[in-house]
Amino acid sequence: MKKDQLLTRLLTRRRALIAATGAVGAAATAGVITTVTRDGPVTSAPAAGPQARPVKSSAYRLQPVTGYGPPRAAPRRTLVRREAQLKVSGRGRTMVLTFDDGPDPRFTPDVLDTLAEYDVRAMFFVCGEMVAGGRKLLARMADEGHVVGNHTWSHPLLTRLTRRRIRSEMERTSDVIEDAYGERPEWFRAPYGAWNRAVFQIGAELGMEPLGWTVDTLDWTTPGVRTIANRVERGAAPGVVVLSHDAGGDRSQSVRALRRYLPELLDSGYHVTVPRRHYA
Numbered sequence: 001m002k003k004d005q006l007l008t009r010l011l012t013r014r015r016a017l018i019a020a021t022g023a024v025g026a027a028a029t030a031g032v033i034t035t036v037t038r039d040g041p042v043t044s045a046p047a048a049g050p051q052a053r054p055v056k057s058s059a060y061r062l063q064p065v066t067g068y069g070p071p072r073a074a075p076r077r078t079l080v081r082r083e084a085q086l087k088v089s090g091r092g093r094t095m096v097l098t099f100d101d102g103p104d105p106r107f108t109p110d111v112l113d114t115l116a117e118y119d120v121r122a123m124f125f126v127c128g129e130m131v132a133g134g135r136k137l138l139a140r141m142a143d144e145g146h147v148v149g150n151h152t153w154s155h156p157l158l159t160r161l162t163r164r165r166i167r168s169e170m171e172r173t174s175d176v177i178e179d180a181y182g183e184r185p186e187w188f189r190a191p192y193g194a195w196n197r198a199v200f201q202i203g204a205e206l207g208m209e210p211l212g213w214t215v216d217t218l219d220w221t222t223p224g225v226r227t228i229a230n231r232v233e234r235g236a237a238p239g240v241v242v243l244s245h246d247a248g249g250d251r252s253q254s255v256r257a258l259r260r261y262l263p264e265l266l267d268s269g270y271h272v273t274v275p276r277r278h279y280a
């Protein structure tokens with residue numbers, strides 16, 4: 001990589017980091033949130049972790065991108081959570097958009113184009129087996145300041161797997177993300193929102209925080225562009241994390257819905273960004 005390219009890349013990432021400082025801290029929701037996933041309802045209580053701790057500047061984020069060279073640093077272990085974080089806290093009207101199951105060369109580029117058009121950063125929870133056909137897309141996500149999270153290798157229901165297989169699903173995916181994106185993922189999302197103790201423990205060992213969602217667009221049911229957009233607009237509130245998909249089927253409705261609801265959110269004063277990690 002040429003020096004000026006590297007500089008551009010670092011500046012882009014730095015800008016993304018600055019944009020992300022609006023969203024800090026752990027979830028602070030009350031009550032129980034029930035979400036409907038592809039496997040039916042999954043009920044989960046909100047995160048009970050330490051709240052509103054001051055967040056240190058995460059200097060590791062500002063380190064130069066060193067490419068793909070060895071050796072791999074051991075992941076920084078995180079606290080073992082008991083629940084996935086369902087919302088983000090931050091000043092003002094902060095929202096997070098997440099796209100799962102990709103990347104898919106048919107749909108992910110359109111999602112990235114729309115995010116770029118509005119200068120917005122989002123999160124992509126990718127599956128390891130999808131990365132083989134989408135390495136360039138992960139590099140583009142890195143260049144454009146998006147956050148890539150781990151969504152397992154093959155999208156299994158983790159609660160039915162042995163610890164060894166859970167670890168394999170998660171670790172291989174972190175490895176392939178590091179190769180294609182340039183950094184190990186710091187966030188993990190269990191397929192179908194199905195978490196258990198082993199998943200939280202192994203995720204923490206691999207240096208990842210668990211992130212759930214607040215608003216499920218149910219876009220995988222292809223309910224129509226208008227319905228998807230309405231679900232986001234009606235669910236919009238400070239701290240909300242929106243779940244959509246850029247892969248796993250025909251996601252053209254999801255792509256078109258984003259073009260509709262993103263400008264609406266921005267016009268309504270929402271700051272659409274990516275969450276910062278909080279170290280307890």
Ligand SMILES: [Zn+2]
Pocket residue numbers: 100101151155191192
């Ligand atoms: Zn998924």
